Amino acid sequence: DTGVSQNPRHKITKRGQNVTFRCDPISEHNRLYWYRQTLGQGPEFLTYFQNEAQLEKSRLLSDRFSAERPKGSFSTLEIQRTEQGDSAMYLCASSSYGLAIANTGELFFGEGSRLTVL
Amino acid sequence: AQSVSQHNHHVILSEAASLELGCNYSYGGTVNLFWYVQYPGQHLQLLLKYFSGDPLVKGIKGFEAEFIKSKFSFNLRKPSVQWSDTAEYFCAVNAPGGSYIPTFGRGTSLIVHP
Numbered sequence: 001d002t003g004v005s006q007n008p009r010h011k012i013t014k015r016g017q018n019v020t021f022r023c024d025p026i027s028e029h030n031r032l033y034w035y036r037q038t039l040g041q042g043p044e045f046l047t048y049f050q051n052e053a054q055l056e057k058s059r060l061l062s063d064r065f066s067a068e069r070p071k072g073s074f075s076t077l078e079i080q081r082t083e084q085g086d087s088a089m090y091l092c093a094s095s096s097y098g099l100a101i102a103n104t105g106e107l108f109f110g111e112g113s114r115l116t117v118l
Numbered sequence: 119a120q121s122v123s124q125h126n127h128h129v130i131l132s133e134a135a136s137l138e139l140g141c142n143y144s145y146g147g148t149v150n151l152f153w154y155v156q157y158p159g160q161h162l163q164l165l166l167k168y169f170s171g172d173p174l175v176k177g178i179k180g181f182e183a184e185f186i187k188s189k190f191s192f193n194l195r196k197p198s199v200q201w202s203d204t205a206e207y208f209c210a211v212n213a214p215g216g217s218y219i220p221t222f223g224r225g226t227s228l229i230v231h232p
Contacts, residue, residue: 004161033219040127042208042222043162056219091162097218105150105169105218109162 002026004110006092012116013082021077021113025094032075033107034067035091043091049075050097061086082117089114120145122211124223131199132231139194139226141183141209151192152210152220153183162208168192179203201232 005024013019025032031050035043046065047057052072060066064082069075079086093107125140143149153165166177173185183194192209206227210220 031218035222040224042122042124042210042224045219045221048219056217093162095218105212105220106152106164106167107162107220109154111161 004092004094004108006090006110006113008113009111010114010116012118014118015084016081018078018080019082019115020079021090021092021115022074023077023092023110024074025092026108027073029094029096029108030072031095031097032069033093033095034075034077035093036061037089037091037112038087046077079115082115084117087115087117120149120211120213120221122209122221122223124207124209124226126226127224128227128229130229130231133201134198135230137194137196137199137203137228139207139209139228141192141194141223142190143192143209143211143221144190145211145213147213150212150218151183151185152212153177153181153192153194154208154210154222156206156208156225158205165194165207199228199230201230204228204230 007022033048034046037043047067049069064080067077089112091112093109121144123142151168154162155165156162168175168185176182206225208225209223212218212220
């Protein structure tokens with residue numbers, strides 16, 4: 001178990017640029033979640049996948065945000081035309097759901113990708 | 119929609135003091151409840167969880183939490199804190215009817231002085 005891996009860990013960009021974050025979940029997990037966390041707040045749900053299907057995306061913050069999980073393994077979160085308000089920590093988590101492994105509802109988080117928009 | 123309230127945003131204690139962090143949720147149906155912890159520089163990790171059965175659940179590092187359904191609460195407790203308990207603590211709830219998407223509270227920052 002290598003845990004959930006996120007890259008890059010830190011990204012500094014200028015307003016208006018596009019950024020992409022990658023998440024590699026725990027290999028046997030079929031669910032993958034993206035959350036955003038700002039200073040002094042808890043994780044805020046953005047979207048999630050079950051295998052390659054994106055089952056909920058209405059909570060993505062705007063149409064500048066998009067996520068993919070093309071083969072049901074790793075996922076990417078893209079933010080187009082970044083704004084200063086997008087500065088935050090972007091968290092990825094994975095879990096098992098409906099598999100032989102008991103569905104505990106526990107999320108396993110990565111260390112996050114911190115975005116700073118100048 | 120479910121929501122979670124954590125009333126204590128910042129708590130400062132001395133070692134050996136007792137800890138209780140409040141968590142209330144709003145959802146009328148069956149819920150699963152969690153406490154996560156984030157130590158400085160580390161990722162969020164599970165401290166304990168409640169799904170069903172005994173409403174008093176025990177987690178790692180001497181933490182426990184009590185589910186009181188009538189109060190929609192899931193408070194976290196530890197009888198004697200240590201300096202190493204300094205961290206951010208997040209309460210979370212998910213509802214089986216809500217596709218198991220956890221909703222988190224805003225967190226409590228705990229500082230324990232040696």
